[in-house]
Amino acid sequence: MSFLSSLFGTKSQASDKITILDKREYANAITGNKVLLVDVRTSGEFNSGHIKKAINIDLFNAANFQKSFEKLDKEKPVYLYCRSGARSQKAAKKLVGMGFSKIYDLKGGYMRWS
Template sequence: MADLSQEAWMEQLSDDENAVILDVRTEEELEELGMIPNALHLDIYESQEFMDEIQKFDKNKSYYIYCRSGVRSGQACSILNQIGIDKAYNLLGGFIEWEGDVVTK
């Protein structure tokens, strides 16, 4: 797992052809605040569904993960590392510090 500043996260993401953006917040947070464009949503609090879905992830891809503040996404990165996904990048500060584009559901 790597914790990246917003600037480093965005820069690395833009140069990564195998990138997947993963939003691990709740559905309520998504509806209230929106999300980063092209992000896949998978609520980490729905633990069984979360575990089932990440088992299907391509281990050759890079996962750029965020939540509201950076704590849950850090946990998600650790979980991905445990199942053999080495390229998991946590957005430090999370969505509340995000300055890029946002889409609403």
């Protein structure tokens, strides 16, 4: 990506399907709505604390990650988060590759949430 395209916001196909939300936007989107809320951290991290109603699908457990998301409706919005935002961005890109089209990621991850 060139400097000018990054400056003026040229989006890739993947970024058209991934929206990064700040804490307030994310909270508004998931509160009172039936959404698929996925924590992509390890089970140990998840058990140490997570957002209410989140399910844990560990990005680092590749076989389970793939299998778990293959069972889900690709047309429904998916809300992802991790510790700081790096893993959830990787997970979001994987989901785009699997055919998901409405992916929301928590900016700053669980560290910003708590």
